[in-house]
Amino acid sequence: AQSVTQLDSQVPVFEEAPVELRCNYSSSVSVYLFWYVQYPNQGLQLLLKYLSGSTLVKGINGFEAEFNKSQTSFHLRKPSVHISDTAEYFCAVSDGKAAGNKLTFGGGTRVLVKP
Amino acid sequence: DTAVSQTPKYLVTQMGNDKSIKCEQNLGHDTMYWYKQDSKKFLKIMFSYNNKELIINETVPNRFSPKSPDKAHLNLHINSLELxxxxxxxxxxSLAGTGLHYGYTFGSGTRLTVV
Incomplete structure (x- = not known):
C-alpha cells in the first residue's frame, strides 16, 4: 500500500520569501508523484508531476519539485512567493497501474503568504 | 467549456434524506472518480469507473451508490444521509494508462451539509 506524509500542516511565509513544502511517500513499487494546489473554495489544480527522467521537475506558477528516491521525498519549492500563492497544497502518489491510476493524497499543507 | 462539471455546487439537506450529485466531463477521458474531502481537508478516494465499469470501490458505506451511464458521466447517490x-x-x-501524464482533472466540488 502506498502512503504520503506531508510534514507541515501549515507554513506561514512572507511575500517574496522562498518556501519549501515537504512530502515523503512510501510505496513498494515504482511511483509517480504529483503536487496539486487548491485555492479557497475551488477544486484541485495540477502544479507539477514526476513520472520519470530528470529528478528536478518544473511546474506552473514558478514552482518546482525534486524527486529523491533514496529519501523517498518529493519536496516542493518556490524561490519567491506572492500573496496569490496562499492556498492548500497536496502531494499525491500513484503506482501507475493502468486500471484506475488511483491517487493517494497527503494531508495537505496550508500556505499563508503574509505581506 | 468547463472540463469537469459537478452539480449542485452546494447541497444542504436533512438527516435521513436521499440525494444525488452529478458529474460530467467533456475531455474525452475514460476514467472517472469520486473523492471525499473532510473538514480537515483530507482527500480520500471513494470510487472509480473506467468505461462505465466499476474498478475501485474503497471502504465506503453501501448507502453510497455510484452510477456511470456512459464514460462522460459519473453520478453519486447517497441514501439515508447522516451528519x-x-x-x-x-x-x-483521467485517461487510463496514459492519464498519469496529465494527472487528474478535478471538478470544483460539491459541498454537502447534512443538518
Whole structure:
C-alpha cells in the first residue's frame, strides 16, 4: 500500500520569501508523484508531476519539485512567493497501474503568504 | 467549456434524506472518480469507473451508490444521509494508462451539509 506524509500542516511565509513544502511517500513499487494546489473554495489544480527522467521537475506558477528516491521525498519549492500563492497544497502518489491510476493524497499543507 | 462539471455546487439537506450529485466531463477521458474531502481537508478516494465499469470501490458505506451511464458521466447517490456525510465531494477524470501524464482533472466540488 502506498502512503504520503506531508510534514507541515501549515507554513506561514512572507511575500517574496522562498518556501519549501515537504512530502515523503512510501510505496513498494515504482511511483509517480504529483503536487496539486487548491485555492479557497475551488477544486484541485495540477502544479507539477514526476513520472520519470530528470529528478528536478518544473511546474506552473514558478514552482518546482525534486524527486529523491533514496529519501523517498518529493519536496516542493518556490524561490519567491506572492500573496496569490496562499492556498492548500497536496502531494499525491500513484503506482501507475493502468486500471484506475488511483491517487493517494497527503494531508495537505496550508500556505499563508503574509505581506 | 468547463472540463469537469459537478452539480449542485452546494447541497444542504436533512438527516435521513436521499440525494444525488452529478458529474460530467467533456475531455474525452475514460476514467472517472469520486473523492471525499473532510473538514480537515483530507482527500480520500471513494470510487472509480473506467468505461462505465466499476474498478475501485474503497471502504465506503453501501448507502453510497455510484452510477456511470456512459464514460462522460459519473453520478453519486447517497441514501439515508447522516451528519458524518457532510464534506466536499470532488469528481475527477483521467485517461487510463496514459492519464498519469496529465494527472487528474478535478471538478470544483460539491459541498454537502447534512443538518
Amino acid at each position: 458524518g456525510d457532510s464534506a466536499v465531494y470532488f469528481c475527477a477524470s
